[in-house]
Amino acid sequence: MVSIALFGAGGKMGCRLSKNLLGSRFAVRHVEVSDAGKARLKDELGLSTMSADEALDGADVVILAVPDTAIGKVAATLEPKLKAGTMVIVLDAAAPFAGHLPARPDLTYFVTHPCHPPIFNDETDPAAKRDFFGGIAAKQHIVSALMQGPEEAYALGEEIAKVIWAPVMRSHRVTVEQMALLEPGLSETVCASLLSVMREAMDECVRRGVPKEAARDFLLGHMNVLGAVIFEETPGVFSDACNKAIEFGKPVLMRDDWKRVFEPQEIADSIRRIT
The missing domain is CATH 3.40.50.720 (NAD(P)-binding Rossmann-like Domain)
Structure with missing residues (x-):
């Protein structure tokens, strides 16, 4: 044994x-x-x-x-x-x-x-x-x-x-190197950060007068359907209005060089901070 x-x-x-x-x-x-x-x-x-x-x-x-x-x-x-x-x-x-x-x-x-x-x-x-x-x-x-x-x-x-x-x-x-890309890179630096921003965005809607329960229900429901299409869980395409919102939103929310978080030195620096 x-x-x-x-x-x-x-x-x-x-x-x-x-x-x-x-x-x-x-x-x-x-x-x-x-x-x-x-x-x-x-x-x-x-x-x-x-x-x-x-x-x-x-x-x-x-x-x-x-x-x-x-x-x-x-x-x-x-x-x-x-x-x-x-x-x-x-x-x-x-x-x-x-x-x-x-x-x-x-x-x-x-x-x-x-x-x-x-x-x-x-x-x-x-x-x-x-x-x-x-x-x-x-x-x-x-x-x-x-x-x-x-x-x-x-x-x-x-x-x-x-x-x-x-x-x-x-x-x-x-590999261990690939696992480091997945975490902290993909799961924490990117996913957790963007989810935190999404929560802040929901709170901002509430601050501007939307009932909290309504804002939460609306956001989580849209996360489900949008995520299903983006990650190919179901066949589908976004409306022209949604595509235009994405085209406008990405450069407002994201730096042009945001993918540098996956560069070896960035991953190493992130892990150094963690450990």
């Missing part, structure tokens, strides 16, 4: 992983330093914890469910205790991309991250419809990268990823 040492097991992310790993073929050793995290594991999942040294003794896989800013420090602390061939799984590309993992060519580094449940889905169960993050009831896609290690190690990393992010639909293999 493959043994997994799960660090940060009692945190917000760690608890999700701990729950999903229950009943899997993996023998999980839970490590948590905070009293609150230990209590959460015990009260919610009936799980006990062990020391880092106990968990690492003979472990095949180490999962670091800790914040990006702590990955480098935690990994450096654990590295001398890891046997050759150990797989270290990180849940975000930021720290690996920034070079915060120890220089140990005899270790396998695997990076995986959820895409989160898509806006356009077939969920009908109430719990799944309200599972916006994923990993509980709603189906989602995932991305994974074998940063270093033997090619055959990818299968094990992907198997674990499908368990911790379950239920999973598509599993995409990418």
